[in-house]
Amino acid sequence: MISRRSILKGAGAGLAVTSLPFASVLNAKAASGDVLVAVHGATINSLDLHRTGTNRPSYQVAVNCYDRLVSFGIKTLEDGSLSYDYATIQPDIAKSWQVSDDGTVLTFTLRDDVTFQDGTPVTAEDVKWSFDRAVTVGGFPTVQMKAGGLERPDQFEAVDATTFVITLDKPSKLALPDLAVPVPFILNSKVAKANATEADPWAMEYVHKNTIGSGAFKVIRWDQGQQLVYERNDNWHGELPGVKRLILRDVPSPATRRALIERGDVQLSFDIPNKDAKELADAGVTVYSTPIENAIQVVGLNTNFEPFTDPDVRKAIAYAIPYEEIFQTAAYGRGNKMWGGPETATDPVWPQPSPYFTDLDKAREHLAKSAYADGFDVPFSIDLDQSDWMEPTAILIIEALAKIGITSTLEKIPGANWRTASLVEKRLPLHLENFGGWLNYPDYYFFWAYQDGHLFNSSNYRNDEMEALVDNALHMETDNPEWAPAIMRMIEIAYEDLPRIPLWQPALNVASNGADGYAYWFHRQLDARTLGPASS
């Protein structure tokens, strides 16, 4: 009988046939067969990042199955784990690039030996088509491209097969790193065009279900809501991944995921709760907890709520928060503390600890000085979907506020409303927020979270000096002498005005039991390109 169990070996579902009895072989020794099984609590809803409604976990498909012009390097962190390196931008499809003297024209020379998975060469024409697609389809990809100054198709030109030119409206330090994020991935435009229709010129339907890139993997099987199977592209231009086949299973229950990784039936459990991370690490399972760059869990104080316009009220709250207790209870001590820092910032780094700490006497002093010495009532809003960290945090803060005379009640908001209420309408007086910026510049964080009207400025904060500082610094090179002082001033204003009170920098937790080479990436998705079976 021909076995239909070809999934673990051979070229693809239905293609290769084998009669090996995998059922008995694989379970304990999946790793030795170059096959790894990973589990995550999320689900992938599209193979195409550009599609409307594609969720964050799906971004990993763009990373694993497609290439970009440039990529970030990889570095080893102090604890020995791997992380992408924001400081190094290295060649990917582009073997070299030049920036014009005025910084507005970027000329890329492409490698001429890279082929798509169907064997056709990757040309500048494909890059142009892919970039046009990213800036045209709207939604998140278009917004992200815009962050790097890439807004219109006429900015991209395929000069010849290996020369690609980007013309910026104004020079920006964000342009080059923005080419290394998952969004500007390069599709096989010939295949895409062959599957495009008049109603669907960008082949959204086809790319939604098929990977047509030149990347390290291709998706050979996708059962939405259940699993995704990657298979290595042995003709990939980069260093070949150690894993030949990666099976990614959707397992919603954290308890089940924990049992699976502890038993060793799966080799990687991606994005596990802080509690499990702590306990698994204590139990001897390898756990990588990498602080997420440019991200902080904060308490938002909305300026549309009268008492929060009083600076003393804001400071009173900042001194009342039981930081350490929250960090231990809600984060299980994973991540970095963001309180008790120096009085003024000494380095232009972000995030950095605020000068505030828990001191109820100071809190009472500030409140007494304010116009609300007798306290007030305020609802404390949290997102039901993120209740794992938000609920304990909110409860501890509510308890602490009660001690200084501020009465607060917990208000839980379901997931779909949360974004509307907190970020779009910005109507929640006291709430929690956790924006993290992909591009690792302090000014990029301030742009999204401290500028008037911007999405993650859930506090309706506006400060004219901050507006000017961010506008000026955002596209400036970091070696410009004006840049560092500008950032320090931003931090100073942020910690004086306190529209957002930092709590801690969260960590991304990944448990491994039989897999090596996990690397942290800013996009917080699983990059399979460095993964391999454990060597021991």
Next chain:
Amino acid sequence: MERLKPILTRIAQAIPVVVGVVVISFVLTRALPGDPAVFFAGAAADAASIEQVRSELGLDQPLPVQFLYYVQDLASGDLGNSVSTGQPVATDLARRLPASLELTLAALLLSCSIAVPLGVLAATRPGSWVDHVCRVLVTTGVSMPTFFTGILLIYVFYYLLGWAPSPLGRLDFMYIEPDRVTGFFLIDAALVGDWETWLAALKQLALPAITLALFTMAPIARMTRAAMLAALSSDFIRTARAAGLTRRKILYGYALRNALLPVVTTLGMVFSFTLGANVLVEKVFAWPGIGSYAVEALVASDYAAVQGFVLAMALLFVALNLVIDIAYAAIDPRIGFESQ
């Protein structure tokens, strides 16, 4: 033909119900707080891109126009696309409904095969140790939340003993789904004679089915016991006893058959709530069922998916009620369709 006509009448009677469900599900989803355009515009959306997503989803149209489009699509069998799964709703339902049905039916089969005999035994010996065991068992089963039972079973049978396979959904990753005929893995695998896959599917099914069975045993056992007690103390049983019929004949021939009516009714109710409400079991066992699908769609304000789910469930219940009515008629000839 004589028997077919009342069935057709019943189906015709269901049409207004379905129309009502279509209208209500549409209105209710729109009444959900939350804005799908914001949700699906992604992490870093600005106002313009949210508007773009809104028009792409057709949500910028006035409600009556949206409804018209929805009905038009529905008439051609198109349930729309789910944004949260990225698949057509019809595809999602076709894949997930059999998964839920297989789990629920297996659980109910197991549950009935234990609960009904247990109920009968308890009724024939009220106050005896069997009765007490029955009471303790069903009380424990129903008072433990399903996710707790599920995790407990995983802990004991998978984590500690290693008897159960990895709780990874309907099939372990080294097996490929059997070719789809009914969508029930046990049936599909049996149809092509792939017993290895059949066994694997059964193993995956065992723990979640036991979890659900434990939970659903209580109402069935209690109802069987109560109905049997009532039947056993009724006049016709006394007459039968007086006539000297065998105990076996009395118990199974007359009492049980009369007691079955309320049991079947309870079964129908248990089935319907289990199918929609086993979200927790689905989550714990990574079972790709309809319950978690509906909940996730609701959380994301995924209109098409919610509507499709409600509609599918409505149709299913119409069918279920029909089956139960037919079962009534088979069990008790006094009940005919004509009398309703």
